[in-house]
Amino acid sequence: MRDLRDIKKGLFFQLRHVVRNNWVCKSRMASLQSNERLPAAQLDILQEQLLRSTLESARRRIPAYRALRLPERNLRRHLQELPIISKNDLLTRRREFYPVPGLERAWSIKGMTSGTTGTPLKILRSLDSVIWENAFLQRHWAWSGYKPGMRRATLRGDAIAPVEQTSPPFWFFNRADNQLLLSSRHLRPPYIDQIISRIRAFRPHLLQAYPSTAFELASYVQRKGERLDIPFVYTGSEMLYPYQREVISSALNTRIMDFYGMAERVAFATECEYGRYHVNSEYSYVEIVDDTGQATRDEGYVVGTTFHNHTMPLVRYRLSDRSRWLDGACPCGRTYPLIEPVAGKFEDVVLGSAGHPISPSIVTFAFKGLQHIEKSQVAQVGDGVWEIRVVSGPGFTAEDRAALVNNIHAMVDPGLAVRIVERADIPRTASGKYRWVINEWKSNPYGEINR
Ligand SMILES: [Zn+2]
Numbered sequence: 001m002r003d004l005r006d007i008k009k010g011l012f013f014q015l016r017h018v019v020r021n022n023w024v025c026k027s028r029m030a031s032l033q034s035n036e037r038l039p040a041a042q043l044d045i046l047q048e049q050l051l052r053s054t055l056e057s058a059r060r061r062i063p064a065y066r067a068l069r070l071p072e073r074n075l076r077r078h079l080q081e082l083p084i085i086s087k088n089d090l091l092t093r094r095r096e097f098y099p100v101p102g103l104e105r106a107w108s109i110k111g112m113t114s115g116t117t118g119t120p121l122k123i124l125r126s127l128d129s130v131i132w133e134n135a136f137l138q139r140h141w142a143w144s145g146y147k148p149g150m151r152r153a154t155l156r157g158d159a160i161a162p163v164e165q166t167s168p169p170f171w172f173f174n175r176a177d178n179q180l181l182l183s184s185r186h187l188r189p190p191y192i193d194q195i196i197s198r199i200r201a202f203r204p205h206l207l208q209a210y211p212s213t214a215f216e217l218a219s220y221v222q223r224k225g226e227r228l229d230i231p232f233v234y235t236g237s238e239m240l241y242p243y244q245r246e247v248i249s250s251a252l253n254t255r256i257m258d259f260y261g262m263a264e265r266v267a268f269a270t271e272c273e274y275g276r277y278h279v280n281s282e283y284s285y286v287e288i289v290d291d292t293g294q295a296t297r298d299e300g301y302v303v304g305t306t307f308h309n310h311t312m313p314l315v316r317y318r319l320s321d322r323s324r325w326l327d328g329a330c331p332c333g334r335t336y337p338l339i340e341p342v343a344g345k346f347e348d349v350v351l352g353s354a355g356h357p358i359s360p361s362i363v364t365f366a367f368k369g370l371q372h373i374e375k376s377q378v379a380q381v382g383d384g385v386w387e388i389r390v391v392s393g394p395g396f397t398a399e400d401r402a403a404l405v406n407n408i409h410a411m412v413d414p415g416l417a418v419r420i421v422e423r424a425d426i427p428r429t430a431s432g433k434y435r436w437v438i439n440e441w442k443s444n445p446y447g448e449i450n451r
Contacts (some may be wrong), residue, residue, distance in 0.1 A: 009172055017176035019127070019132040019150065033142065043281045043335060044076075050283055050307040051075050058357030064096040065315065073259035076285065078444065083301055084293050085319045087121055087264075098123060099312055100291075111263050120368060129309035133265065136283055140270040144232040144257055146206055150270075153180040153204035153230075155213045156237070157362050161186060161412060163414060168194050180204065184213045185411075187247055192220055199228060206232040211240040211258070212349070212359035218244075218251035218365045219357075229253045236261060238360060239342060260342055266304025266317045268337050274344055276326075278336035281394040284309060286339075287316070288325060299324045300344070310379040352441055353384040360437040366407035372396035373404075377426045380439045385417045392422055 003415055010082065052075055058065040068082075068112045068199045069404050071078050076181040090097050130255040138148070145150070154160050160183035163169045170186040182195055197219070199207075207214065207230045214233050221228050230252045236259040261278060268283040285305040290296040302319045326338040352358045363378055377390035389402060390396070 001005075006172070007279045010175065013174040013177045013179075017174075018103055020131060021177065022131070023444060025131050025135050025138070028132060029138050029142070032135060032282065034140040036139075038335055038337065040335055041327075046076050046282055047285060049281060050304065050394060054305065054307050054310065054313045055079075056316070057294075058313040058315050061098060061099045061311070061344060062313065063100055064316075069191055070319065079285070079305065080295070081404045082316050084121060084289065084316045084318050085314075090121060105120045107158060111265075116170055120370065120373075121263075123309075123314075124312040125161045125309055129265070129306075129311070132308040136268055136280060140257065140259055141206060143272055144206055144234075146232070149178055150206075151180070152179055153199055153202060155182045155184050155187075155207060155209040155217065157184060157210070157359070159183075159185075159411075163410060163412075164404060166191075169198075170195055170197055184210070185413075187216045187220070188352065188354050191294075192217070196221065196226075196228065199230070205296065206230070206234055207254075208234045208236075208254070208255075210362075211238045211244050212357060213362075214248045214252070215244040216357050216359070217252070218248040222247060222251040225310065227251060227253055231255065232257055234259065258341070260321075260339075262319065262321075264304075265306055265309060265315055265320075266314055266319065267302055272330060272334060274330055274332050276330045276332070277339050277341055278330065278334055279339050281336050281345045288323060288339075289318070297325055299340075306368070338424045349385065350380040350437055351380060351384075351444070352413040352442075355363060355383075355445070358412060362441040363408075363412055363437060365411045366404060370404060370407075372400050376428050377435070378437050380444065382417075383443070385441075386419075387422045388418060388420050389426055390420060391425060396422075 005338050038046070055068060055070055055075070055283050057366045059068040059070070069429060083122070085097065086401045087387075097422055109127060110119060110128060111123040111125050114219045138146075140151075144153070160172050160181050165186070168191075170183040170191050172181045174181060176450060180198070182198070186192065186195060190335075209217070217228075228251065233254045234257050235247055235248075240256070240258045243352055248254065249256055255273070257269070257273075258271040258277075260267065266284050267286045268280045269277040270279050270280060284307050287295060287303040288297075290300045290322040292299065299322050301325055302321045303310060303316055304314070304319070307313045321342045323342050324340045326340055328338070330338060349357045350363070352361075360378075367376060368374065373390050374378055374393045377389040379387045379389065381387045386408070388408070390399075390404075404420060407417060
């Protein structure tokens with residue numbers, strides 16, 4: 001059984017390698033590398049070209065932009081006149097913001113996000129945009145001296161070994177990319193020791209992880225009074241909390257290179273070797289706006305326009321993340337603008353049945369494919385007890401409830417006691433932030449850190 005599974009996985013990664021790491025990707029990566037120190041005026045010209053091409057696609061494919069006029073110059077200023085849209089618009093005004101019928105094909109690539117509100121959203125992607133995404137990721141890896149073929153370990157949400165598996169391997173070696181994929185669902189005793197030995201033997205140049213999975217690994221290594229040596233840890237897809245950064249840097253004896261991105265692909269900011277976040281100018285057009293939608297140099301919402309997904313361009317798409325522009329140049333010499341890291345709360349970490357921290361990104365998998373949930377919140381309310389609050393949409397049934405509980409047990413932790421509670425609404429915090437994952441257990445040992 002396991003042999004067959006491994007053969008299938010091998011083929012999958014081989015195919016993925018051919019699709020993502022082909023010569024197109026390599027030449028794009030090279031062009032991105034030659035852009036990163038261009039004078040600002042040249043980056044502006046590049047952005048105007050990319051913006052024009054994405055708005056032309058929007059006009060052709062997205063009904064909401066059919067009447068769009070594109071002036072000969074100053075497109076970026078013209079963009080300010082277009083409405084800011086959000087995830088809610090994509091969910092409730094599908095006819096306007098999805099490609100005109102007939103352009104969506106059965107073989108269209110679909111990206112799913114459950115986002116921080118837990119409401120699933122489907123984005124149609126072009127194959128071209130998938131290759132671009134990989135080129136941008138690899139360019140960031142190159143900032144650490146990584147070259148294709150170097151050893152890379154991955155500890156993200158990939159389903160590497162079934163959660164009920166109790167004997168190794170809790171990893172899979174992807175020969176095509178010299179990549180060791182580790183099962184983040186086994187980051188708990190006794191399996192975690194075997195994972196650590198495997199990482200030691202593999203000696204990766206870099207580890208790709210969620211902040212929370214790297215933190216789980218690092219805090220375990222630290223508690224045991226040991227150390228792992230991994231030159232670079234690339235974190236992303238979740239807020240990286242300063243406390244996590246500290247523990248990861250010291251226990252893994254590493255330099256963290258964090259990045260900020262999202263499934264909608266409207267913004268991509270990458271941390272350089274000087275710890276600054278650079279907004280990649282040729283990835284998308286990023287704005288920061290205040291509550292009224294006006295550009296601001298203060299803290300505001302991140303708004304982005306995609307450049308590379310011509311199947312379903314997103315124009316002025318507002319995220320719930322808040323940040324601000326930073327002035328000045330970076331000592332690394334890259335000319336991409338600087339941004340403050342997006343803020344969040346660490347005390348909301350939830351724990352599994354063995355008392356180990358669980359990555360919110362892994363919890364999001366349990367919600368994928370569930371269609372009738374408008375809002376959700378995952379709360380730890382006791383030792384190994386989770387309460388999942390849902391604001392149900394039309395069509396929510398006992399089957400959806402059961403599927404959610406089953407998903408939590410299958411994908412997150414089989415030992416958790418889970419109860420589903422329907423709510424009329426789930427309020428935001430006083431500062432307007434949505435805490436999708438929240439810890440209300442009074443004896444939460446991690447609560448201490450933040451008091
Ligand atoms: Zn820099």
